[in-house]
Amino acid sequence: MTHPSVHLQMASEDLPSLPNWFGEVAIVAQVFSTSGVLKNIEEQVRFARARFGTYELVDFVAVLIGYAVSAEPSLLAFYERLQPFASAFMALFGRKSLPHRATLSRYLAALDQPTIEALRALFLDAVILRTAQTFPPGGLWDRQGQHWLVVDVDGTKQAARQRALPKLPDLPAAHRRFDQVCAPAYLGRKRGEVARTRTTVLQAHSHHWLGSFGGAGNGDYCAQLARACEAIISYAGWLCLPLASLLIRLDGLYGTTAVLTPLLSSGMGVIVRSKEYGLLDLPTVAARLTLPPDAQTTHP
Template structure:
């Protein structure tokens, strides 16, 4: 048998491969287009800025959607992978020009809070509409057939490391980009100089993100928890579920009397690890403690008895 000769051909032009996340972005863009989300963003969200150029708000939203779906570690790597396919990417969202990453950075720096809240409300309405179409949206059912939803509200903290800058009399004052979004705060076990906190609201059964609220440094976790509760109440209203059947799971950060008192009066259920014994003085808690326990358990090894 004779072997056919192998021919190698090398071209000087680069032929970048299509990113593995491009197909997922195409699916998300198709869903947003057919559901009318992109149209509502173009018609309902306005952000006026001087020297805006040829770009609209929907152009930057498309880039952020692609960046979130791609799961690239940085915006630089995402931009490098996307640049060869810029026209095809923007065509998925009905646009023609891809903003440069520096243009996106300047746009995000100038974006005001009312525009962010308008986008947040628009995406929340779309999420609630999709959830209502597939009701019930997961959950737990007890022995009596009652439906319960568990919502996880968690406060996370991210630390940022800053390199040392020279401080000489002849040099101008040091300028750090993190100064606008981060501040000194409690870092815990994280390594860094400044921190940023974020409160996330997640529907535990369907893994729907209901909201994220962030702040520099330690943040205002009580105010962020209040906003999270307002979002959950709106979510329960769209689903026509009583507030008593919504259980909010909190961690130890919120286990104080000052934080939990507004929650207990809002009608929402709360699961929290408390560190403030002042809750035992509340009339509702004191009245429940006078009644017999629901169950008693005995540890098989230590013999310690616990009452629930």
């Protein structure tokens, strides 16, 4: 029997639980607010577009930040978990209402490249300004005592599956939305018909993201690597580090002579897996191979 001092109440209203990632979003929003990043977006980046109501660029940036932190499998799943707490979520970023996901989709489709580059530069400046002003800023020291700042540049692929499109006389011409962002590419072990390549730039010691560049299919990885080097050089310049102390780690995507030749002439160190033996004929490589080894180690 129920204890007389215990009272049970039941109601038909839903009481959803707070998402487990909401606390992390609150921390990120607080950092962005106190560091002035949100204010800089509102004041320095403008993108005027009709049919977006009262929403501004910072509203959509807040949604994308929350989506990235949440690690939800899709934007639809993110909106379903966020909907009961939409007002509280936007209040974390100093905003009022959550844009509908259809509005977000139209906004991203209309967003132009100059606005994207302005946001990229603003976020990179924010990373640099928040870097601890100590010298040297972490890194590796080899056996000769030389300091190296390691930066990882990695090109990753995301494959997408495509289902058959209906083709009937009474239906309009079919089209795929993936055609705007994906293209046929080398997939490796991934399953799919089309893919998208993303080049990421990560400072290995402080885990600072210095850049992210994407492209359909295999992407223009040569141009993306050049832009990654520009971000790395800018980052090193603010830290007053010589280019000779930078060490860039690349994977096999960049291990060709055409890609590595301009990078080797920049003065930065490179670690890369390459399949072209023609690199051994470069004057700098040939001159280094003629020198005696720096050290000899005998395995026990």
